[in-house]
Amino acid sequence: MKRIADSGLKEVVAVYAGPEARLWELVMGRQIHIGGFRSSVALAEKAGIRPGWTGVDLCCCTGEGMRFLVRHLGVSHMHGVDATQAMTELGVERCREEGLAERINFTQGDACRTGLPSDEFDFVWGEDAWCYVEDKKSLIAEAVRVVKPGGVVAFTDWLEGETAFSDAEAERFLRFMKFPNLLRLEEYVSLLEENGCEVLTAENTGQFSPHIDLYLKMLDMQLTYDALRIVGFDMSVMEYLGAEMAYAAELGRDGKIIQGRFAARKKS
Numbered sequence: 555m556k557r558i559a560d561s562g563l564k565e566v567v568a569v570y571a572g573p574e575a576r577l578w579e580l581v582m583g584r585q586i587h588i589g590g591f592r593s594s595v596a597l598a599e600k601a602g603i604r605p606g607w608t609g610v611d612l613c614c615c616t617g618e619g620m621r622f623l624v625r626h627l628g629v630s631h632m633h634g635v636d637a638t639q640a641m642t643e644l645g646v647e648r649c650r651e652e653g654l655a656e657r658i659n660f661t662q663g664d665a666c667r668t669g670l671p672s673d674e675f676d677f678v679w680g681e682d683a684w685c686y687v688e689d690k691k692s693l694i695a696e697a698v699r700v701v702k703p704g705g706v707v708a709f710t711d712w713l714e715g716e717t718a719f720s721d722a723e724a725e726r727f728l729r730f731m732k733f734p735n736l737l738r739l740e741e742y743v744s745l746l747e748e749n750g751c752e753v754l755t756a757e758n759t760g761q762f763s764p765h766i767d768l769y770l771k772m773l774d775m776q777l778t779y780d781a782l783r784i785v786g787f788d789m790s791v792m793e794y795l796g797a798e799m800a801y802a803a804e805l806g807r808d809g810k811i812i813q814g815r816f817a818a819r820k821k822s
Contacts, residue, residue: 555714556719558733573784575640575641577781581772582769594622594623594681597708598623607630607677608632610634610679611635612678614660614683615683616648617632617649621654631657633675635668637662645660666689671700672699673699675702676702676705676706677701678698678705694707698746706820707746708816709816712813713739713813714810717810718810724736726798739757753816753818755816759815762812762813766802766806773799
């Protein structure tokens with residue numbers, strides 16, 4: 555595990571309550587995760603999500619993942635948990651606008667201590683968001699706690715790849731992204747197994763580097779003005795963001811950062 559000091563929930567909330575959240579949505583769309591719709595479909599297929607199931611989205615942001623699940627997969631009800639009030643409020647508004655308010659609800663709170671009942675839900679869901687959580691051991695324990703025996707924990711996340719990166723590389727990347735730490739694929743597998751799960755899928759999606767390159771091209775070729783508008787037309791901020799995203803793409807090409815996909819079943 556690579557980690558940095560002085561980065562935690564407060565810093566993450568500040569990001570998603572401010573302009574950085576709007577920048578990520580500008581380049582990644584409302585599904586603020588690598589691979590968008592296709593990635594969500596692939597994760598759902600690996601996890602065997604079925605119509606009529608109920609689920610929890612931990613670190614749900616505005617709930618776009620939940621709206622995908624109820625609209626396209628027939629999930630009956632979703633409960634989202636996110637620490638940032640601005641995101642949960644926007645999520646409630648979007649659910650209302652899209653006629654999905656009765657099937658989706660939100661809690662503003664800590665994904666590691668949700669207060670939700672144990673053994674209640676058919677699955678837990680997460681997409682490229684658990685990298686923001688400092689205490690991943692407690693997060694996985696909470697995810698497993700709230701699903702029924704035989705239920706599924708399904709998520710994607712940004713990870714340290716097979717090629718280890720240096721402390722200096724980790725410091726720069728994690729500081730820019732506001733990640734307190736990054737796990738390796740096998741570390742998530744161990745946490746899932748330690749919490750009584752059978753791991754069904756644990757794989758590198760291969761999507762990280764190509765998608766970061768895509769976002770950089772979009773910002774350079776089409777969305778420059780839109781991004782500048784979000785940062786108050788401060789060109790120095792744009793140059794900094796572009797340089798750090800290019801650095802992330804370089805780490806991805808070197809196999810140092812990947813997107814992992816996981817599905818695990820809670821043992822009965």
